[in-house]
Amino acid sequence: MNSDAGDQGGKGRRRKPSDDETEPTPVPAPAEPDAKQQAEDAPDPMELAIRLAKRSAKPGGGPFGAVIVRDGAIVCSGANAVVSSGDPTAHAEIVAIREAARILGTFDLSDCEIFASCEPCPMCLGAIYWARIKRVWYACDRDDAAAVGFDDAFLYDEIERKPSKRKLPMRRVLRKKGLKAFQAWLANPDRRAY
Numbered sequence: 627m628n629s630d631a632g633d634q635g636g637k638g639r640r641r642k643p644s645d646d647e648t649e650p651t652p653v654p655a656p657a658e659p660d661a662k663q664q665a666e667d668a669p670d671p672m673e674l675a676i677r678l679a680k681r682s683a684k685p686g687g688g689p690f691g692a693v694i695v696r697d698g699a700i701v702c703s704g705a706n707a708v709v710s711s712g713d714p715t716a717h718a719e720i721v722a723i724r725e726a727a728r729i730l731g732t733f734d735l736s737d738c739e740i741f742a743s744c745e746p747c748p749m750c751l752g753a754i755y756w757a758r759i760k761r762v763w764y765a766c767d768r769d770d771a772a773a774v775g776f777d778d779a780f781l782y783d784e785i786e787r788k789p790s791k792r793k794l795p796m797r798r799v800l801r802k803k804g805l806k807a808f809q810a811w812l813a814n815p816d817r818r819a820y
């Protein structure tokens with residue numbers, strides 16, 4: 627859990643004092659024995675995400691894991707299942723988000739945090755935003771992933787380009803007809819924004 631970056635505190639985490647902090651004055655221990663005990667008993671979500679990633683580093687798997695937490699409790703977890711399920715979108719974060727939405731019965735995960743064994747790729751980052759997850763914790767980063775063959779730098783580059791400038795051919799056709807779906811949406815008084 628104690629990665630180099632991103633450990634700004636949080637439930638059940640200890641923070642190492644930085645160099646510029648002076649020696650703290652001794653104070654009585656906080657009167658929260660139950661909360662502290664709970665934090666120590668609960669599995670660390672990032673430890674679990676990494677364990678899942680290691681377990682998934684096998685033929686048919688992918689070395690990525692993710693855990694979703696709400697109110698300090700683990701909701702669910704996921705491991706990469708692209709090859710085993712034949713689903714190119716089955717990244718650990720997506721697997722976990724789908725499971726959390728199913729368990730919690732909502733597409734709105736704004737009271738959840740996600741712990742990923744690696745910095746989410748652009749697809750997963752997009753899904754995290756759509757799910758409104760409030761915080762992301764990650765262990766390895768995109769450079770660590772690129773070093774073992776999972777290089778998504780080209781995706782970041784592509785996203786920044788205009789559609790006509792991307793390597794992926796993108797042509798725009800039938801805009802007027804396409805807009806009719808949006809008009810139907812606006813005309814539906816029962817539409818539910820998401």
Ligand SMILES: [Zn+2]
Pocket residue numbers: 717718719746747748749750751
């Ligand atoms: Zn991903």
